[in-house]
Amino acid sequence: MSNKDLLGRRNFIKGFGAAAGVAIAAPALAVSEKADGVKWDKEVEVLIIGSGFAGLAAAIEATRKGAKDVHIFEKMSYFGGNSAINGGLFAAPGTPMQKEEGVKDSVETMVADQLASGRGIADEALLRHVAEHAVEALQMTLDAGSEYHPYLQQLGGHSVARTYQTTVSCGAGITQPLLHECRKLGVHTHNRAKFEGFLVGDKGEVVGVKMRDNYHFGEDQPGKVTNIRATRGVIMATGGFAQNVDLRMAQDPTLTSEVGCTNAPGATGEGMYEMFRLGAIPVHLAHIQSGPWASPDEGGFGYVSNYSIYNFPHSMAVNRLTGKRFMNEIADRKTRADAELNCRDEKGNALPPILITSYKDSKKHPNTKKVIKYNVGWKFDSVEELAKHFDVPLAPLKAQITEYNEYVKTGNDKQFGKNMTKAKDKYIEAPFTVVRLWPKVHYCQGGVQVNTNAEVKDSFTGKSIPGLYAAGEVCGGIHGVSRLGSCSIPECMVMGMTAARSMMKA
Ligand SMILES: Cc1cc2nc3c(=O)[nH]c(=O)nc-3n(C[C@H](O)[C@H](O)[C@H](O)COP(=O)(O)OP(=O)(O)OC[C@H]3O[C@@H](n4cnc5c(N)ncnc54)[C@H](O)[C@@H]3O)c2cc1C
Numbered sequence: 001m002s003n004k005d006l007l008g009r010r011n012f013i014k015g016f017g018a019a020a021g022v023a024i025a026a027p028a029l030a031v032s033e034k035a036d037g038v039k040w041d042k043e044v045e046v047l048i049i050g051s052g053f054a055g056l057a058a059a060i061e062a063t064r065k066g067a068k069d070v071h072i073f074e075k076m077s078y079f080g081g082n083s084a085i086n087g088g089l090f091a092a093p094g095t096p097m098q099k100e101e102g103v104k105d106s107v108e109t110m111v112a113d114q115l116a117s118g119r120g121i122a123d124e125a126l127l128r129h130v131a132e133h134a135v136e137a138l139q140m141t142l143d144a145g146s147e148y149h150p151y152l153q154q155l156g157g158h159s160v161a162r163t164y165q166t167t168v169s170c171g172a173g174i175t176q177p178l179l180h181e182c183r184k185l186g187v188h189t190h191n192r193a194k195f196e197g198f199l200v201g202d203k204g205e206v207v208g209v210k211m212r213d214n215y216h217f218g219e220d221q222p223g224k225v226t227n228i229r230a231t232r233g234v235i236m237a238t239g240g241f242a243q244n245v246d247l248r249m250a251q252d253p254t255l256t257s258e259v260g261c262t263n264a265p266g267a268t269g270e271g272m273y274e275m276f277r278l279g280a281i282p283v284h285l286a287h288i289q290s291g292p293w294a295s296p297d298e299g300g301f302g303y304v305s306n307y308s309i310y311n312f313p314h315s316m317a318v319n320r321l322t323g324k325r326f327m328n329e330i331a332d333r334k335t336r337a338d339a340e341l342n343c344r345d346e347k348g349n350a351l352p353p354i355l356i357t358s359y360k361d362s363k364k365h366p367n368t369k370k371v372i373k374y375n376v377g378w379k380f381d382s383v384e385e386l387a388k389h390f391d392v393p394l395a396p397l398k399a400q401i402t403e404y405n406e407y408v409k410t411g412n413d414k415q416f417g418k419n420m421t422k423a424k425d426k427y428i429e430a431p432f433t434v435v436r437l438w439p440k441v442h443y444c445q446g447g448v449q450v451n452t453n454a455e456v457k458d459s460f461t462g463k464s465i466p467g468l469y470a471a472g473e474v475c476g477g478i479h480g481v482s483r484l485g486s487c488s489i490p491e492c493m494v495m496g497m498t499a500a501r502s503m504m505k506a
Pocket of ligand 1: 049050051052053054055073074075076079080081082083084085086087088089090091171193194195196237238239240262263264266267268269270271301442443471472473474485486487488489490492
């Protein structure tokens, strides 16, 4: 298929403007200052903090819009943040692949799915803005050289299949081409450069930042702090805070350092907190999402997460105490994570449930071999063998498999109302592949409030803070209670592009 021109150019840019649980101490407190009398060490045109999807898309778009001197500053030694280690799953409505697969979809349907998962507190205007421009963002990745599997996936909470995935099943399949594109366009990229605070003009406008050079994450900080002036403004694309145990426990005391986390170590949130200090409005900070597809048998995102995301639609999740299903395997993430956390033994101890898939169907995913090879998933030739291994009562398990296969046959899940479209003809039969499931801290729905121009509102004046834009996971409120899988990449990229367009128009 022609994966390369999703937009037919006609939509491009049109319509813009309408608007392992590492315990890390709280970041050193940064302080914003008045720029009055400050000695500037350097001057740049567009200053972007953070090198994930949001920062990279912002840099490319700013350049396309005419900026000549664009700089990305990244505190880590490597570029890409959470974006580089992510699953490479990218949702967009109205794509050519949907046409080929006969999937009917629209901006309205995608927004409706996200509003349902957001449980009444998502930001509809932002969701619509992102959905309307998602194909443009996908096109930006294709133009830069990203490659996607030639099939769509239907992730939990999505009413149709609308998710592309990079052929490397990883976000690096997007960040690497975008970084390469940035450099081709002359964007300056700086690593080991940590944002420490804003420099603010007389009218409260952001005119520059304080940046620490030669920063070494997690070590004493020998680097020098420089004052960098940004003539057009600053885009904050510093990501979420899931790795900052103090900050996440301040929102939800149950998210201790014992709870596994899928994020890159740099997701510590100081950029967000510095924007709050400036007056930005905090939204939904306590809504911290756990990924229901994670495994307790490996660190971080590992191999199992992508394996189970792919396999959930045609698999059965079973409580080991009862031998019965306990959830809709493709419900939204919060519904599933909560259901998994309820799987306990008689004493109330955690009893990670199992995901049972027919080996013949599971093996289509590239991670299946690795899951088995690294002993984070297992292959069984019979249900007896499987039941014995996981100490599951055999008779109820056998009955459950028979019952579930009836749902596959009729297309009607009488137990949990699962959408069985992608389970068609995929009966649960031996040999089986099985993984264990247990949620891990994954994504921060909360952050600073932005509008559809990616401007950051000042809680004191009620107006946008001049010279300041934010995009990506550092922003809050877009998704409400629970973000749907594969909806962060389009959000980060569209809002990064939006921030750049707003800045170039200001
Ligand atoms: C393992 C994993 C798998 C995922 N899979 C998917 C998926 O398949 N599809 C999907 O849609 N979403 C997925 N997500 C969510 C998604 O990847 C993130 O929400 C997204 O990458 C955030 O992008 P970002 O640009 O906002 O931030 P990031 O990619 O996290 O980038 C922020 C960057 O800012 C840097 N930074 C932070 N503070 C400072 C500072 N003070 N100074 C300088 N630099 C700073 C960080 O080091 C980091 O590099 C996944 C997340 C994880 C962790």
